[in-house]
Amino acid sequence: MNAHSPGTFSYDPYAREVLENPLPFYRELQANHPGYYVEKYDMFIFTRFQDILDVLGVTEDNTFVGSESTLPMPADILHKNTGAPPLAPTDPMGPGIMLASPEYEELRLAHIKPLRPKAVKAIEDMTRELALDRLRELLPQGKFEIMGDYCGLVSAAVTCHLLGIPKSDAASVLGAINDLASYSDDKEGVDTPGMFKFLKSFIIPAIDRRRKAGADGEVPMVDGLINHRLKSNGRALNDEEIADQLVCSFVAATETPPKPTCQGLLELWRNPDQLAEIRKDLDTNIPIVTEEILRICITNQFGIRTAHKDVTVAGVDIKAGQRVLAGIYAGLRDPREFDEPEKFIWNREIKRILTFGYGQHHCVGNNLARMEVRVMLRAFLEHVQDFEFDMDEAVHAASYFHWGWVKLPVVIKQYSI
């Protein structure tokens, strides 16, 4: 590790050492190397909160586009672009996450209605019922793996509901996504393109079902895209194109909320005084602690964009074709933004948040994720009076996608349900 020795510091987001533990690198980047340049990928690294906001806040004229994927495999960005690379195709329509304006915004708006605040509120009771169903089965067992068996299955069932996939498929959806989203030593990366391809096997039949049912708006995420006509030429999208717009939300909605929820419970177990405070009034305190959990217990590391125009931002001159990395995980631990940023403080003041990104790709599921974390936390704390984690059996992932715990066995010492 050379993160500590000034003068010899080097950082490669995909290096084995970084995958194992990026934290010392983030601290050094943040303190001494804002806008750090990585020659190998022709990419600038941003880790300070404000710099990340500034970079992601450049939303005009397709200056930055996810055209080479927002989470490319390292092998895919080893080449230097000469000028802006080609934009994703629009006929057939490329995957949503890689599109440029205006199609990017147009297709997001065509399917995100169920992710808006009141629509999310409307499925809160259903989500709570799903959580309670899981807890009724799990708590009597005395010990279980909370990430998959509790939270994973709840989130997967909500995702299935939103996409019109039978809830009975939740377990296989979750298994497939967890496998595919892990770092693969063979492939030396997280094979997101491969993952997208495989997951379409769940989504295409769902689209087909919605077409047969008349796409009457019952499943707005799918029906919205079936009924959409492209502004540029009035044509409808085919099944493949629709699936390409949905797959990113499909993955994110399934595997993201469980991670902060469970790592948040881990923090609360490690900080019993804070947990006792929170337990005094769950109604008031769960929404408050959820914000700190969303700040410091998320596992996504970063997002990448490719510059399609020359631009100067956060003090760095960036040329068309070069890449930028927005280090969200690091930014959420920036001492310029938060006092004692590494500390979990359940009711700290949080003025701004980067958890869901900012600008063009701002997470469409932000309201849904918040609601799921709140509901799953609340149900657990309400029905489990005493618990502990078995850290000897816990599994921590080395990855540049999700860095954090992936398996967390919990022992239930006292419960009522």
Add this chain to the structure above:
Amino acid sequence: MKIVVNWALCEGNGKCEEEAPELFELDDEDELTVLNETPPEELRAKAEAAVRLCPKNALSIEG
């Protein structure tokens, strides 16, 4: 002062309403309504905060 919404960008996520409920509201369909497009000067700070917080950069102030 005039509040301008870029409707191609607004996603009805309600962050502006949380920041400045005097000025913004999502209707029952989660579509944004600007309650007062030309608010009085004393609401400028609130309006500016909403502009800054809108994660989609969909809001601006003219004048």
